[in-house]
Amino acid sequence: MKLATLKDGSRDGRLVVVNDRLTFCTDASHIAPTLQTALDDWDEVAPKLKLLCESLSHEAVPTIRFHEHEALSPLPRAYQWADGSAYVNHVELVRKARGAKMPESFWTDPLMYQGGSDTFLAPRDPVRMRNEAWGIDMEGEIAVITGDVPMGTGPAKAREAILLVLLVNDVSLRGLIPAELSKGFGFFQSKPSSAFSPVAVTPDELGDAWKGGKLHLPLHVDLNGAPFGRANAGIDMTFDFGELIAHAARTRSLSAGTIIGSGTVSNKLDGGPGKPLDQGGAGYSCIAEQRVVETLLEGEARTPFLKFGDTVRIEMLDGNGHSIFGAIEQTVEKLEAVDPHP
Amino acid sequence: MKLATLKDGSRDGRLVVVNDRLTFCTDASHIAPTLQTALDDWDEVAPKLKLLCESLSHEAVPTIRFHEHEALSPLPRAYQWADGSAYVNHVELVRKARGAKMPESFWTDPLMYQGGSDTFLAPRDPVRMRNEAWGIDMEGEIAVITGDVPMGTGPAKAREAILLVLLVNDVSLRGLIPAELSKGFGFFQSKPSSAFSPVAVTPDELGDAWKGGKLHLPLHVDLNGAPFGRANAGIDMTFDFGELIAHAARTRSLSAGTIIGSGTVSNKLDGGPGKPLDQGGAGYSCIAEQRVVETLLEGEARTPFLKFGDTVRIEMLDGNGHSIFGAIEQTVEKLEAVDPHP
Numbered sequence: 124m125k126l127a128t129l130k131d132g133s134r135d136g137r138l139v140v141v142n143d144r145l146t147f148c149t150d151a152s153h154i155a156p157t158l159q160t161a162l163d164d165w166d167e168v169a170p171k172l173k174l175l176c177e178s179l180s181h182e183a184v185p186t187i188r189f190h191e192h193e194a195l196s197p198l199p200r201a202y203q204w205a206d207g208s209a210y211v212n213h214v215e216l217v218r219k220a221r222g223a224k225m226p227e228s229f230w231t232d233p234l235m236y237q238g239g240s241d242t243f244l245a246p247r248d249p250v251r252m253r254n255e256a257w258g259i260d261m262e263g264e265i266a267v268i269t270g271d272v273p274m275g276t277g278p279a280k281a282r283e284a285i286l287l288v289l290l291v292n293d294v295s296l297r298g299l300i301p302a303e304l305s306k307g308f309g310f311f312q313s314k315p316s317s318a319f320s321p322v323a324v325t326p327d328e329l330g331d332a333w334k335g336g337k338l339h340l341p342l343h344v345d346l347n348g349a350p351f352g353r354a355n356a357g358i359d360m361t362f363d364f365g366e367l368i369a370h371a372a373r374t375r376s377l378s379a380g381t382i383i384g385s386g387t388v389s390n391k392l393d394g395g396p397g398k399p400l401d402q403g404g405a406g407y408s409c410i411a412e413q414r415v416v417e418t419l420l421e422g423e424a425r426t427p428f429l430k431f432g433d434t435v436r437i438e439m440l441d442g443n444g445h446s447i448f449g450a451i452e453q454t455v456e457k458l459e460a461v462d463p464h465p
Numbered sequence: 466m467k468l469a470t471l472k473d474g475s476r477d478g479r480l481v482v483v484n485d486r487l488t489f490c491t492d493a494s495h496i497a498p499t500l501q502t503a504l505d506d507w508d509e510v511a512p513k514l515k516l517l518c519e520s521l522s523h524e525a526v527p528t529i530r531f532h533e534h535e536a537l538s539p540l541p542r543a544y545q546w547a548d549g550s551a552y553v554n555h556v557e558l559v560r561k562a563r564g565a566k567m568p569e570s571f572w573t574d575p576l577m578y579q580g581g582s583d584t585f586l587a588p589r590d591p592v593r594m595r596n597e598a599w600g601i602d603m604e605g606e607i608a609v610i611t612g613d614v615p616m617g618t619g620p621a622k623a624r625e626a627i628l629l630v631l632l633v634n635d636v637s638l639r640g641l642i643p644a645e646l647s648k649g650f651g652f653f654q655s656k657p658s659s660a661f662s663p664v665a666v667t668p669d670e671l672g673d674a675w676k677g678g679k680l681h682l683p684l685h686v687d688l689n690g691a692p693f694g695r696a697n698a699g700i701d702m703t704f705d706f707g708e709l710i711a712h713a714a715r716t717r718s719l720s721a722g723t724i725i726g727s728g729t730v731s732n733k734l735d736g737g738p739g740k741p742l743d744q745g746g747a748g749y750s751c752i753a754e755q756r757v758v759e760t761l762l763e764g765e766a767r768t769p770f771l772k773f774g775d776t777v778r779i780e781m782l783d784g785n786g787h788s789i790f791g792a793i794e795q796t797v798e799k800l801e802a803v804d805p806h807p
Contacts, residue, residue, distance in 0.1 A: 309651015
C-alpha cells in the first residue's frame with residue numbers, strides 16, 4: 124500500500140491511496156481524513172485502506188492523476204521526528220577529518236537526536252534560507268513511521284511497530300553545527316525543516332528489499348541533475364530500524380506517527396572512506412561526507428556546500444527502475460528577512 | 466481566559482474553558498474540539514472562546530465541576546516542545562560543580578534543546594520509570610504556547626506570538642545525562658515525557674505579573690509535601706520568552722502549538738549560589754541544583770534524587786493565594802518491563 128497527502132490548503136492535507144506506479148490516486152479521506160488520523164487508529168483503518176488500494180489497482184474507484192508536486196510530506200507535521208545516525212562509518216569519517224577519535228561505544232549504542240517536526244517542507248518545496256554562508260547541505264536518508272511503542276520495547280517487537288517507510292532530506296546547516304554542538308545541547312538551529320518523499324509505503328510493498336529492519340536498495344542522490352550518491356541503504360547500516368526505535372523508546376513511550384530516521388546513508392565499500400561515483404564508488408548522500416573524504420585524501424575540501432539556485436534530488440528505484448516513493452526535489456533559494464527589526 | 470483539556474478516552478482530549486478559580490468549567494468542543502484545533506485557527510477561534518469564558522463567569526452556560534485530576538496536559542501531544550535554559554545562573558552552577566568554566570557567550574546566546582512532544586504525561590500522572598538509579602529529577606519551569614512564527618522573527622514580534630502560558634515538570638534522568646551529552650547529539654533518553662499544568666492561561670490573565678515576556682511570580686515546588694523551591698520566575702531570567710522564541714525561529718518557522726520552555730527556574734539572590742528555603746533562600750526547582758550547591762559548599766551532595774514513592778508538586782499562586790494554573794502533582798513509580806525480551 125502506498126499513501127500520500129495532497130495539498131488542500133489545510134495544515135494536514137488530504138489522505139490519498141496511490142497506485143504502485145505513482146501515476147494515479149484515489150481519495151481516502153472518507154476512511155481517514157489525514158495520515159495522522161489513520162495512524163492513530165491503524166488497526167481499524169489500515170484494512171480499509173488496503174481494500175481501497177485493491178479497488179484502485181482494479182480501477183474500480185474514481186481516480187485522479189497523481190502529481191508528486193501536489194503532495195505535501197506524508198505527515199506535513201508530526202508529533203515526533205527522531206533521527207539516528209545508523210551508518211556509523213559516516214560518523215567515524217566526519218570525526219576523523221577533524222582529528223577526533225570515535226568512541227568504541229558508537230558501534231553498540233546508537234546516536235540519535237530529537238528533530239523539529241512541526242514544519243516539514245513539501246517534497247518539492249524550495250529550501251529557503253537567509254544566509255548561504257550557513258553551509259546548507261542535504262542528507263539523504265531512509266525513515267520509518269511507527270505505531271504506538273510502549274516504553275522499554277526491544278528491537279524485535281519494535282520492528283513490528285514499523286507501519287510505513289519513506290525517504291527524507293534532512294536539511295543541515297553545516298556552518299552552524301560546530302558552535303551549536305559545542306554548547307552541549309545538540310542540534311537546533313543547525314537542523315532546519317526537513318522534507319519527506321511524496322509517498323510513504325507499507326513494508327510489504329518493498330518485497331525482498333525490506334529485510335531485518337533495513338531497506339536493501341541504493342538511494343539515488345543527485346546534485347544539479349548529476350548523480351552524486353548511489354549508496355545502498357542496506358549496506359553498512361550498523362543499527363537497523365528496530366534497534367533505533369528501541370533506543371528511542373528506552374525511557375519513554377513513542378506515540379503513533381513517530382518518524383525515525385536512519386541518518387545519512389553511507390557505504391564504506393572496500394574498507395576505505397568510500398569513493399565518488401566517477402571513481403567507481405557509491406558516492407555520498409550529503410556534501411559534508413564528500414568534503415571529509417577530500418580533506419582526508421587531498422588535504423582540503425573542494426566541493427562547496429549548496430548555493431542559492433542549486434537543486435537536490437533524492438529518490439529510490441525498484442528492481443524495474445520505477446520510483447518507489449516519488450522524488451524529493453528541492454532548490455535552494457534566498458529568503459529575505461521577514462522581520463525588519465529582529 | 467483559562468483553557469484545559471479533559472480526558473475523554475481520545476488522544477487529544479476535549480477542550481473546556483475554566484473559570485478563574487478553577488472550580489468550574491464549560492464544554493468548548495462546539496467551538497474547537499481540541500486545544501490544537503483552536504491554536505490552528507486562533508484569530509477566528511479565540512474571540513469565541515473569550516465570549517464563552519464570559520458566559521461562564523456569569524453562569525450563563527451549563528457548567529460542570531472542574532477537577533484537576535481529570536485534565537490531560539493542555540496539549541496532550543504537541544508538534545513541538547523546545548526547552549530553553551534561560552536561568553543562566555543554573556547553568557553556571559551546574560558547570561561549576563563539575564569544574565567546568567561557562568563560556569561568556571552563554572549570557573548572550575540562549576541554550577535550547579529539542580524535546581520529545583508526542584507523549585506528554587497528564588498533570589497527575591505518575592512518573593513511571595524502570596530504574597531508580599537513572600537519577601530521576603523534576604525540573605519546575607514556565608512554558609508558553611505560540612501561534613505561527615515565521616523564520617527570522619525577532620524577539621519583539623515573537624513576544625506577540627505568545628498565546629498561552631503554563632507550567633511544566635520537565636522530568637530528567639540525571640544519571641543518563643553525562644554519557645548522553647558526551648556523545649554530542651544532546652538529550653534524548655535522559656529527557657523522558659514531561660507533564661504540564663492542568664490549565665493554560667492567556668497572558669492577560671496574569672495582569673502585572675506578566676511583563677517583558679517574563680512571569681514575575683514565585684514558582685512553588687514541593688517535595689513529599691514539604692516546600693522545596695519558591696524561586697521567582699521573573700528574577701534572574703537572562704532571556705525572556707520573546708528571545709527564546711526568536712532563537713528557535715532563526716532558521717525555521719515555528720508552527721502554531723509550539724511549546725517553548727524557560728528551563729529550570731533558578732534565583733541567585735545575593736550573588737551566591739542560592740540557599741535552601743529553611744536557610745532563608747528561595748530554594749530550588751530541581752534536585753540537581755540543590756545537590757550542586759551542597760557539592761560546592763559542603764564537598765558532596767546529600768539530597769538524593771527521586772525514589773519510587775516520592776511525590777513532586779509544582780504550582781503558582783496569584784496575589785490572593787489562588788492557584789493560577791492548577792497543580793502538577795506526580796508520584797514516582799516503578800514500571801515493570803513491558804517487553805520480556807528487549
